[in-house]
Amino acid sequence: MTRKPSSRSGTGRGARRGAGDRRFRLRSWGPGLVSGAADTDPTTVATLVVVGASTMFGLAWLTLLMMPALAVVQVLATRVGVLSGRDLQQAVVDGYGRVVSTLLLISILGVNVVTIAADVAAGAAAIGLLTGVDSRWLVPVFAAGALALLLIGKYDEVERILKLVMLGLLAYGAAAILARPDWLAVARGSLIPSLSFTQAHLAGTLAILGTTLTSYTYVWQTVEQVEEPCSRERLRTRELDAVTGAGLAAVIFWCILVASGATLGTHHQQVTTAEQAAQALRPLAGPYASVLFSVGLLASALIAVPVIMAAGGYVAASAFGWPRGLNKTPRQAPRFYAVVGAQTLAGVALALSGIGPIQLLFLASLIGGVATPLGLIMLALAAGNPALVGQSRVHWSLRAAGWLIAALVTAVSLFFLAQQLHLIGG
Numbered sequence: 001m002t003r004k005p006s007s008r009s010g011t012g013r014g015a016r017r018g019a020g021d022r023r024f025r026l027r028s029w030g031p032g033l034v035s036g037a038a039d040t041d042p043t044t045v046a047t048l049v050v051v052g053a054s055t056m057f058g059l060a061w062l063t064l065l066m067m068p069a070l071a072v073v074q075v076l077a078t079r080v081g082v083l084s085g086r087d088l089q090q091a092v093v094d095g096y097g098r099v100v101s102t103l104l105l106i107s108i109l110g111v112n113v114v115t116i117a118a119d120v121a122a123g124a125a126a127i128g129l130l131t132g133v134d135s136r137w138l139v140p141v142f143a144a145g146a147l148a149l150l151l152i153g154k155y156d157e158v159e160r161i162l163k164l165v166m167l168g169l170l171a172y173g174a175a176a177i178l179a180r181p182d183w184l185a186v187a188r189g190s191l192i193p194s195l196s197f198t199q200a201h202l203a204g205t206l207a208i209l210g211t212t213l214t215s216y217t218y219v220w221q222t223v224e225q226v227e228e229p230c231s232r233e234r235l236r237t238r239e240l241d242a243v244t245g246a247g248l249a250a251v252i253f254w255c256i257l258v259a260s261g262a263t264l265g266t267h268h269q270q271v272t273t274a275e276q277a278a279q280a281l282r283p284l285a286g287p288y289a290s291v292l293f294s295v296g297l298l299a300s301a302l303i304a305v306p307v308i309m310a311a312g313g314y315v316a317a318s319a320f321g322w323p324r325g326l327n328k329t330p331r332q333a334p335r336f337y338a339v340v341g342a343q344t345l346a347g348v349a350l351a352l353s354g355i356g357p358i359q360l361l362f363l364a365s366l367i368g369g370v371a372t373p374l375g376l377i378m379l380a381l382a383a384g385n386p387a388l389v390g391q392s393r394v395h396w397s398l399r400a401a402g403w404l405i406a407a408l409v410t411a412v413s414l415f416f417l418a419q420q421l422h423l424i425g426g
Contacts, residue, residue, distance in 0.1 A: 030163050031224035032074060032238065034307070036245025037166045039070070039217045040252045041304030042122030042274050042297060043115055047211045048253055049277040051204035052260030053270055057181075057189030059204050063257055064190060066212050067250035072401045073376065074242035076394065077218040080382050081225025082235050083389035088222040088375070089318035091382040098319075104378055105319045107371035108215050109343065112312040114367060115216070116305060116347030118360040120146070123301025125275035129294040135275075136352070143348045146305045150340055155227050155326040158306065168299025169252055171292040175281065176255040178289035181262030189261075190254065206419075209412045212253065213405070214368060215375035216311045223314050227325065259285075259293065313340040373413050376406035 051059055077088065084091050089108075093101040120143045121135070127142065128135030149158060196202075221242065230238055260277055263284040264270070271277050274297050282290035310326060316339040317324030324336040350360070380402040383394040418424045 032241035032245035034162050035221045036249040038304045038307040039249045042119045044211045045274040047207045048256040049260045052257040053264035054200040056261040056265035060189040061193045063253040070246035071243045076402045077221035078238050078242045081222035089315040095388050110367045111371045113346045117350035121351040126294050126298035165302045171296035172255040175289045175292040176259040179259045179262040179285045206416045215371045220311045312343045373410035
């Protein structure tokens, strides 16, 4: 007589499988959050501060509208990374050749160096605001600390530290509450899109669209899928993580704009940097709001700078086929770490060169005007390439949304570049 399978053993296997799935979901929760948090780097914070100071809550709706756009881009990046087993740069090398991949590499590294310069300066300034130490001496110290984290820590250790630092971004929410905004005006500005053709609103719209879809964010998202691979069956978990990260970024954008609009905008006080905003909050909203905004700025820099540094190393190593990865030692991947270090040194030199923060932001915007559209176009192409992602290509509706976003950002970037080069008025 054959023995029937034990219901107890089946239940045990089911319980173990369920526990394994839960452990996987917990382990998988983070790459998208880190990418989303890294998008709130100090250059983005400075842009939102300037927009809030000039338009108050008039563009709050646009910061929230960025959530679906960011979600589409990050889900596309997640699927390209998981389905192809490649980061974006490697996918471009394999799918579209050396010339295109070299253009993408140059555009990403160009943005990275200038953004590192602006972000390490902002991180040092945040420490200076909290401690009273002259921030000029803190720039190389801050950069060295971020570089040491990448040199010493393995990938999972770096990600775990960045997840903890993300808690500091909650300070932006607290700063927005302490700014005591007119919540009815905030609700109107957030829920009722208003189109204004004044110079301040047009410039603010261009700035928000241009600064929140930066190339290193979705490049890093593809890198994370390769460093922490998962099966296609568990792709949904990664996609949910990516959407959550996009939501986190959009909420932080909104909080920064509300805090600056309720204080600087209400009092018609113009600032040009995030650290100036933190200083201005002290007389306008009290010392706690100033401290909290400084804490948020420091957290933004601590998350973004290591991600930007590492992303540059990955794209360069992928472009040339070098050994790469934070799980490798500098001896195992010397050229990968050499690029990481070279970017850091170039960024520190640029930050200490005497070039003002506004000039750095202007330069980053100009280079980003080329890099961001190119990266988005290549991401959309890779998502529809069966040679890269297999026959189960990304659904056409998601690819169409990606192409729409790429077209919009390209148009905005071209308009912005034409404005800055005085080819058109504005």
